[in-house]
Amino acid sequence: MNGTASQRMLRILAAWFVVGLFALPIYYWITVAFKPNRDIFALPPIFFDFDWNLSSFEEVFGISFGFDKGLEVLPGGGNFYMLPNLWASVVIAVLSTLLTVVVATLASYALSRMRIPGQHHFVFFVLSTRMMPPVAIAIPMFFIYKSFGLLDTYTGIILVHALMNMPLAVLLLKSFFDDIPTEIDEAALIDGASRVLIFRKIVLPMAMGGIAATAVLCFIFSWTEFLFVLTLTQTAFKTVPVAASTFVTSTGTAWGNMAALGTAAMIPAFVFILLVQRNLVRGLTLGSLKQ
């Protein structure tokens, strides 16, 4: 499909242009975080030549009031101090990822290696939980959590995020375990090693790359999740996506602060996604397509 030099040039230009279009909103959003209000609302929109300004970040991270006066209400009605919410996001994403990966690793090893009656149906059931709309879990969960006192708690959100990521983790990890030849297990079994020993000493080390990729994806999906946090928290804490939506106040939207928080939320996700490039498509397709 390689044509003449001019065709090749055209293709390269087109590719850069198209990808540039997709990158543009992210770049634009980051500039909003650094712009003074005057430049955010300027027409025509300013892309490069604006006054760099860190005040949005200072408000969001509490730098301008010494990190601690989180309850200060700023003009405009909103409180923009978001460091506690970033911390809540990190805690929830890390702990729910840990829970998901531990549970899913055990289960997917069994699904990959052992003979289980109705295994096909079970895998299908796991896949079906991926199809359930979050709203159909969030509504009953609200009432269940309310009666168990889990509403507005870290535990509640961590558990529900773990459930949300479970189908992805189980199916993806199963595909990684399936890639490891079963002859290795069988040889060790014949040698008298127990399942637990084989799992710990042989299969787990070999699947480490896949487990890391799964963990990264679970972290990202918990980090970006919106509906469960919106529904199942009240006043104790919010994760970043939900916290950002509170910047829309009655007197107008604090675009600069929102963009600053949004930018801060994107950076860790960007770093993580670049780490799993090699396994990304496999992750996005729940382990059914290998790169």
Place this chain on the structure above:
Amino acid sequence: MIVRSGLEIGQAGDLQRRKAAAVAPKASRPDGPAKRRRYVSDTPWPWLMPLVAILATFAIYPLFYNIWLSFQEFLPRKRQLAYVGLENWSTMFADARMWDALQVTLAYTGICLVIQVVLGMAIALLLDSDEPGFGLLRGVLTLTLVVPPAITGMMFLLMEDAQFGLIPFVLKSLGLMGAGGVILSSPTWALWGVMLADTWQWTPFMVLIFLAGLRALPKEPFESAMIDGANAFQTFTRLTLPMMWRVIAIAVLIRGIDLFRTFDYVYVMTSGGPGTATYTLSLYAWQQTFSFIKWGYGAALSLFTLVIIVLTANVFVRVARLKW
């Protein structure tokens, strides 16, 4: 750790020693019941228990609770739930707004799927090359996938702002839009405004999956097609598409599920408005429960959404013979 054969388990990867060690137990297998028992007692349940427990508590129990809730309704005067039988369900099927929401959801899902598959395939074909820098471009495309959808919604809320938004500004200067510049508060265009955010965020999803599929295609059929003088269009429709159907089916399934349950974008960008122009089923169910305190009705709506998705997706998986 030393196991019975005398082989240190850390060296189990060592082929020579493993083979040598594997011979002896095999020969002595009939009179080695202890070893056999290990095989037999090799039960999967301890491994699966934590997963089953989580799925039972956080998927099955809420599901049944939801079903129970859909037969109840909250009575504001008595401040408690009461059994109302099938009332919520009969209300739902007679509710014009529910049918509107279903229509919006179906339109949203269908239009976004078509646009994202076509655009995704076009960009994937464009990027399927080893030109210098294309790896970087593929990397940049993945970035849109990890922006929290709620933040994406706000990005586009700003960019589609009638007064100082980037997109109306560009459209106006190109003469494609009237002076008003209204997108998200126009009943005609609001849904398209939301779909733009969705398409921006998820077209790269299609691109990456299709690219992986294209890269895995065998070279020979394409070479012989070129020798036979097939043009690019024929090669694409007769070779690429049929060989890619499984990849496309998987992408459509996963994206279709997520599109049908869209919540974040509409909640952040339009809250369903103007009027009912952008109410999706998920948003309608959520609002009935939490804004209008119709707990049972919201539950019925969310179950209806669930049934549609799970049934359609399962049929799709069977028909397309996808395997996991």
